Amino acid sequence: MEDSFDKTILELESRIEELKKLNMKPEVQFDSEISELEKKLKRTMKKTFSKLTPWQVVQVARHKNRPVLRDYIAMIFDEFIELHGDRCFGDDHGMIGGFAMIGKKRVILIGHQKGKTVEDQVKNNFGMASPDGYRKALRLMKLAEKYKLPVLSFIDTPGAYPGADAEARGQAEAIAKNLTEMAVLKTPIIVIVTGEGGSGGALGIGVGDAVLMLSNSIYSVISPEGCASILWRDGAKAPEAAAALKLTAPSLLELGVIDEIIQEPVGGAHRDYAATADAVKEALVRHTRRLQRYKIRKLVEKRYDKYARMGKL
Amino acid sequence: MGWFSKRKRTAPTPVKKDDIWVKCHACTAHVYREEWLSNLKVCPKCNFHDRISFQERLGLIIDDGSFHEFDKDLKAPDPLKFVDAKGRYADKTRQTTEKTGLNESVITGRGKIHGMRVVLAIMDFRFLGGSLGSGTGEKILSAARFALKHKMPYIVISASGGARMHEGILSLMQMAKTCAGIAQLHEAGLPYISVLTHPTTGGVSASFAMVGDVNIAEPKAMIGFAGRRVIEQTIKEELPDDFQTAEYLLEHGFIDHIVQRTEMKDCLYRILQYWSSK
């Protein structure tokens, strides 16, 4: 792989850390040097992150330290009662959900769970949900409808799981059913793309009244690598494909696919969990409040109109 | 003109093997093209139903002279101004239109099946592999709206490789858009029948094609979400021959019927009688 675009930033960060460690000893003092470096770091970070290429955004969206759903649950929600199983076959760990409390609001939370440790990732299939996951999500959404709770849906997946068993149990049907049911679900749905919005696997829980996106997340019909290998016949052309696919938040906002961009702290969500979580929480609460004011019929009508306009010239 | 005909006479092109024989995708048997064509592109050896044009399909399903097309002039838009290694997407669609006479990967309209009024969408694989573009989604939704407004049954006959990458995220959104249209038919109690033909994969299988009141497939049609090669790479083993065939889906509970091309019209008619008989 080529040099990472944030090489200078990483070097500065490790140098500052070193000096801070040395600073603990009484005989040496690096205060002024540290503050100089920190200023430089801030400048560099701001500059680098203000003009990321789409391919660089892809790297940030997939960063190994980027917060995953379990992190958001811990930071944003005051209570989470996880509910398990699709009542058909199994319990998918790549898609989780349950009752949750955000501030004083009770909601149904669903979302992809990527995992961070290797063990976790294997258990969760790297956030690639199976039909059982989509069916569990639908089951919980129907529960939300019954209890008149808003649905908060967190998207972070490379795509739906492409396995033989997933096909046998109807990956296509599971996603199709969700799209059809979500279009007319009689409760507000707030969707947030926090990392990777990978194609049908993302959309399978992605139809909503408000669709939000973290500023360094991506949402695409196909991975840049997949697109490059088909249309460029060369997987290494992924950076070109990433640009052509218009998969970054500002492009999606312009295309009318998303409703709002949630700004990440400078340097990306993985550099400041707390600030990211605050921004996400604020946006979720605000949109939930806004959407709960609508009469349900009106809300569903508006949702339909929004999707009916997608791609219309 | 004369120059060409003269040249042709002096150097006659030999009749290619391909002109006489057709190789079946499913059983790889070589069959006489004439025989295959008169059999409506169905393999006489293994009954594989190959792709047909929307014109051919229309003739098999709809009463002669009863079809009225919708959105005839709707052309594939180029919302991303997409350019890949081979050039501009806009050029690609224009060339495809010149070659096939099709403006999009689906033809929609109303017509009659043994006198019964229906709304119909027929996908045609010749237009960019039947891929799901914004124009495709728009036509499928607007036909669903017509069915809703006039309280008519809706039939969609799919043939598609899936999403259309050249339209990026907007192609993906057509899945949600078309399903929203189908959801309204469900809510209004109007019939929606999905016919899945070879191939129906990716984004089309994961949207409107899989949520019919009744899902019908043609024999040996390939139907599935992920590509066979991707799955083999994921699970690191070879898949059985019948994987993702209509027969496999029938066995796993995702389609109701496998019906011969020649019997599709009668089958649709008989099923819809259960709705209209109310």
Ligand SMILES: [Zn+2]
């Ligand atoms: Zn054959």
